[in-house]
Amino acid sequence: MSSAAIAETNTGISNAKLGIWSFLASEIMLFGGLISAYVILRSGSAHMVVPPRSMMGVPLATFNTFALITSSVTMVLALAAIQEGNIERFKRWMLCTMGITISSNLFGSFYYTLTGLHVLHVTGGLFLMAYIFVAGSRGDFTPDSHDRVECAGLYWHFVDLVWVILFPILYLL
């Protein structure tokens, strides 16, 4: 986005960034509502059966947590690379981000509504990153114009952030 276009907005924030943050705000409420429902059921329902921790696959979930954190840092490194105008490094970090995500079991763990919804977000993020990778390889992004990379990164960090909350709630408590 050009600087002139940003200056024209009332808020001083680009439309793309305002849009992605509005979307993330709705996502906070979506996951917040589901986490609230889980807390209510876990605390108040006699029918809620909590399996023992040995059945929960904690080591695998821990590995998945590391995978998501790592993919988050590779995503932000991809953003830094495009801001520096280094297309090759950008492509390498984007491939790392997608590769780490696919290799983790988050892609296939479909146990609960919460993790299922999270898996949907991870899958959507993969498609988004594939698009960003292709567009970046075509030379669509420059150090002065890379809104889409930053918005994709914000989405991906949010997915990571949600998992950081879900991991202890679902697997450890």
Added chain:
Amino acid sequence: MSAKVTPHEAPAKHGAIDKSAEVRTYLIIFGCLAALTLMTVGVAYMNLPHAAGVVIALVIAAVKVFLIASFFMHLRAEGRLINYGVAVCVALVMILIVFVLPDLGVHPLEDAARHALHELEGQHQHYPPTAEAPPAAH
């Protein structure tokens, strides 16, 4: 995002800018997140009292969320509009979670206040206070 709207990218008027300092920060944050993840798992296996385990795990999760939002999502560098918007969302989610707990018989603040009062009054032996009426005289 173009360099103009993000304060920490201010030097970039046109073309590439040096991001090595930011990259170093990202890697430090990554190390912190990894360490905190290990800490979360370690605490879960320490057989602490359930309430203490819950509190510690949630505090660690909150620190991780803060680090991701501040550094990876660049909330530190954003203006008030986005930060206030996120704060409102977080407050609403807290309402969703915390305000329903009393209906479930969980009264953390009330219990803590009652416990503190009893400690002040030195009435330790009968905590929590029973609601039983004294035996009726015949």
